[in-house]
Amino acid sequence: MGTRLKVLRAFKALHRTRMDVFKEDDRALTAARFKINEEYRKNKEETSEENINKMIKMSSDVESILRLNVIQAEHLSQETIQLRPRKSLLLENVPYCDQPRTKS
Known part of the structure; x- marks a missing residue:
């Protein structure tokens, strides 16, 4: 694959990721x-x-970091922030438990 094509693919991948990661946030998208x-x-x-x-x-690497590590958050009030994780980040949902796990 030619260098120019690799550069173009990386450029497009960054922009696609930008659109997904910063969805509905015009300021961050811009x-x-x-x-x-x-x-x-x-x-x-x-x-x-x-x-x-x-x-x-x-x-x-930047595209990967954006895709895997950035979560949108919105200030709803002085004490409340709403997180909007993307579905691709929600791989496993384990309920929080104060008690340590015991070996079976």
Whole structure:
């Protein structure tokens, strides 16, 4: 696969993840779009294959961190924050229990 295609795929993956992670948050969507585009524009003249591959790897790592570690939260009041985790983050729901588990 050509380098240009790899860069384009990484760019699109970041934007798809941005749309999912910051869904319904226009301010965060705009800021993330601006930052992604700014970083790609800043490096568009890079010709070193090694540097380009490092940047593609970094882009992939950032996309993964956004997808796996960012949860939306909304301030509802001075003392209340509502979390909006994405379904892809809800892998296992284990009820909290104060008592330690006993071995069976």
